[in-house]
Amino acid sequence: MNFIYSFFNQPAIIIGLISFIGLISLRKSKEKIINGTLKTVIGFLILSAGGGIIAGSLGTLGPAFENAFNVQGVIPTNEAVIGIAESIHGTEMSLIMAFGFAVNILIARFTNIKYIFLTGHHVLFMAALLAAVLGTAGFEGVELIAVGAFLLGSFMSISPAIVQPFYREVTGSDKIAMGHFNAVTYALAGLLGKWFGDKEKSTEDIKIPEGLGFFRDNTISTALVMMVIYVFTFLFADAAVINEMSGGDNIIIFAIVQALTFTAGFVIVLQGVRMMLAEIVPAFKGISDKLVPDSIPALDVPVIFPYAPNAVLLGFVSSVVGGFIMFLILPFTNLPVIIPGLIPLFFVGAGAGVLANATGGRRGTIIGGLVNGLLLILLPAILLPLLGELGFSNSTFGDADFAFVGIVIGYFFEWFGKLGIYAIVAAIGIYFTISIVKKPKKIKLSEDKV
Secondary structure: OHHHHHHHOOHHHHHHHHHHHHHHHOOOOHHHHHHHHHHHHHHHHHHHHHHHHHHHHHHHHHHHHHHHOOOOOEOOOHHHHHHHHHHHHHHHHHHHHHHHHHHHHHHHHHOOOOEEEOOHHHHHHHHHHHHHHHHHOOOOHHHHHHHHHHHHHHHHHHHHHHHHHHHHHHHOOOOOEEOOOOHHHHHHHHHHHHHHOOOOOOHHHOOOOHHHHHHHOHHHHHHHHHHHHHHHHHHHOOHHHHHHHHOOOOHHHHHHHHHHHHHHHHHHHHHHHHHHHHHHHHHHHHHHHHHOOOOEEEEOHHHHHHHOHHHHHHHHHHHHHHHHHHHHHHHHOOOOOEOOOHHHHHHHHHHHHHHHHHHHHHHHHHHHHHHHHHHHHHHHHHHHHHHHHOOOOOOOOOOHHHHHHHHHHHHHHHHHOHHHHHHHHHHHHHHHHHHHHOOOOOOOOOOOOO
16 A cells, blocks of 8 residues: 555656656667656656745745734645545555546546546545545445545546646647646636637737836746735734744845745746656657557646746736635635635646636736636635534645535535435446547647747
């Protein structure tokens, strides 16, 4: 069990293995197999390191923001729930992960839903959610593992499929897909952009006056915007709190360094994405041609960031605004108060911003980001009471699909018992059966834009 858990908890190894298998399928030379595999892993680790730097920088901004504006409530944290779930359903969770990945590959092999989900930590989170919810619904042993694995593999296929029409608008191809369990908000952001925006007015075409030419550089514009956010927040926070974080450094200097650290992490993410894609996409062709015909790798959300860096920043800021609007609304409802977590608001907001920009330009990015932020706070608030009954009080999942799946399965069990969950399984089975019979639409694609 420890091997299975460790394997899926190291997404770099999964990505490297996929690249290795693909290059062997293409019968590349030993040199190219070794180079391609290692560069894929290294590119992913660079991406992860950049994401870690961003998360660390936001880790100082979040507490400062809570202190500055007297924010109190529950912070959605996937990792916190995982720790509890593992102690209760550790074995089942590991087996659901392993068999769920097998189900995902079988679906890609035999249906027209061709996405192979490669974001290991999100597979782990969804396996934990399913093990917990199904376990509470009375499922155990082989039944729990079988139903959980089928649902996990299904969601690993369906989630990228929901987002792909909008992802395709961004990339101009079907070479890669979204492997990040936030399809609910990603697709909605794309739709809102299409309905209310203007794709001709892209965030990437914002005209900058000559005197502000330095804003044309995405790195500089990101740094300046983040410096304003950090300095403003830190100045309003309790000096004692900031002094403890900074080790006694000057508040403004500390704020500027944290903002620039965030920017450095962003630049590292972009570099890692480019390096990884240069290797994984050609290697995946081997799998697509030989093992799972026409399959598409579904990769973590930062892969989409280089396509529209301005939309990344605008989507993040809009999502933060939306998140805090919902935070202010929740006390007037019967739902728990959820504190906006800046880490999910950045990564999910950035992805939603890029997708919404492709369908609705600047206006679409703002609207899509706002709604994304609203839902990232509302959905966990609805899920939390269900998790509280499971023994997960004061902690909840932070991503939209985890919350949505937990809410649907939880309420179907409350309303219909086990029969309700088997109805969900049957409906998904019918969906895949139809996808086998129905021929996919032919879509005219352009070359990849990056």
